[in-house]
Amino acid sequence: MSGGVDSAVAAARAVDAGHEVTGVHLALSADPASHRTGARGCCSLEDSRDARRAADVLGIPFYIWDMAERFDAEVVASFVADYAAGRTPNPCVRCNERIKFAALLDRALALGFDAVVTGHHARLADGPAGPRLFRSVDPGKDQSYVLGTLHPRQLARAQFPLGDSTKQQVRAEATSRGLAVADKPDSHDICFIADGDTAGYLRRRLGAQPGPIVDRDGTVVGDHDGAFAYTVGQRRGLRLGRPAADGQPRYVLNVDPVSRVVAVGPAEALDVARIEAADSTYTGPRRACRAQLRAHGASVPARVTPGAGGMVAVEFSRPVRGVAAGQAVVFYDEADEQVLGGATISRVPSAVGSVAGADL
């Protein structure tokens, strides 16, 4: 229970379904802030008090489990390491993979619990080959993407009671149940970066690493004090001194942490026709489906070809833009409803080619 409205209502529904429910709040920071600031809800002491209060209203036991060490090692450290390596990690996906449906789930099972219930907006159904994951009925709140890389054995022990409801319905239900968190704002951004300044956070963790910003022909068009502050597809904050020859806006095309070169170019140079991804949970045959490449983005038609060692190749029927290594790719069926699996993007060859270093 994060202290937010979703997990509170999910717990309430689990109680109503007749389960013996215990509320657990994860302490993910060794040095939590006293109060919530901005939209980063879940890690302050105020959030843990909100969660405790909701559990009290539901009449269920409530405990705080200390996973700060594990979170730091599994999520925060890899977040920093990914950026240092020129990738763009998704820490929420990682947290689901390694903390909520790994460390938390393992401890819960060992202590005698049967399942972990969360307030994620997604649907689960039993299928002949194990659990099947679907998008939420609320397309605006659907969170199947951040769950898309979970293994079937993890999903088998998960319950998402909110998938059949819209966020609006969840808030209304919280109000009618007397849960004070009903009007609490949604949380987004990265919970462990309190001020929301990811580049500043990375600079503090990694130190300044100045380098050039170059155009596609190799002309130096600017400089930066850390390639980790840039992500593929980024347009804002480049602070380039002069406009491009064609007058078009320029985007980050590639980030090379070794040479510290950030390459920029026109939007069309971001086009990607195929990617490779690792640690795939997609085990099906080569097939046509849809692929989603970021948390808040539409899926696109794609063809997925499983390879060896959990690798997977994905071809898009028409080029997609702004794909960064480190992000998750999640596969949906052609109806764009059921999750078929997911993987972590490992290689992003440019469709128009000739971006130095892009073929990592």
Place this chain on the structure above:
Amino acid sequence: MAGPPLLGRQPPGGPDRRHRGRLLLKLVTYLDHAATTPVRSEAIEAMLPWLATVGNASSLHASGRRVRRAVEESRESLAGALGAQPSDVVFTGGGTESDNLALKGLYWARHGADPKRRRVLVSAVEHHAVLDAAEWLALCQGAEVVHLPVDGAGRVEPATFRAAVGAEPDTVAVASVMWANNEVGTVQPVAELAAVAAECGIPLHTDAVQAVGQVPISFAASGVAAMTVTGHKFGGAPGAGALVLRRGVECAPLTHGGGQERDVRSGTLDTPGIVGLATAAQIAVAEQPARSHQLAELRDDLVRRVLAEVPDAVLNGETPGPRRLPGNAHLSFRGCEGDALLMLLDARGVECSTGSACLAGVARPSHVLLAMGAGLDRARGSLRFSLGHTSTAADVDALIAAIAPVVERARRAGVLAGARRG
């Protein structure tokens, strides 16, 4: 609304708990009397009329005088129970306030009288109300904190105290060593420590919160300058306590205002709370010899049977006897996390504590066990079972029925945690 205070065995959460169709008919076994113990029915009866009686003890009219009389009779009664003079008793809002008043008030008075006095000597196993007050004096008031080490049982030897005072007794502002430890129940040699303090001209404060009603207490005979007590640990209501402060010992106030309590503590007196405090103290002290005997027998039975069920469990602290609170059992369970044990016992209706302070709801390895030389794993995997005036053999039976499967399960989860920590 929450149910009434927990008295003996009853359904969890009080009768008001909303079960929404599923009835849990489990009984609660309360083994956490060191956290708070049920309010005695005599105290409730004594308090009730005063809740309905108007009057401020500082007022000069008849209503004020009536209330004042109840407060002063309570002062005399409490002093009698604690072996103190009525004029020694400063009523406060409880143990934490009394500890803070003693540490800061004595420091300010002593340091103010002689700026050389900067050192604050506290045992390493004090409650956080003492440790953190001392820490604050160091951070914000220029004090220098000296932690007195303890032996493997958590005891401060008088020689250790003497050595810490050293050749410079005139640099010590105040010293504080608890009467009995809240986690492992070790009873300190308070009178011997007070003798060393007196010899060196240092005021010694003792936190006797856990000791009243469990071991014999005499403020005057102990020789300490100040002593903390609080009602809810022996059957009074929470929110009423006292600092017993020997007359003539200078102490600066924490709170300023009406100066109701010897100008050391301001604030309108809580007449019902004070009446409950004194009533409970009278009974607890009168019962103490028989109660201690009964609790020690129950505790010994508890420890013996837990060790039979879980042979590799370890009893922390002093060997049961006069150096240990009779109601305290504190055990470490190899390979377990204390919070997992607590949760699993709670789910079976057995309520106890990890004994150590929580930080943001997360149990930290006990500073007491670490000071006693225990390793991190032993400090993490410990539970405190504490008995009090409503404890019965059935409470011990309930724990014994639950403990082996709970430890086995917590151990399975602990293996995961251990593997993670690698």
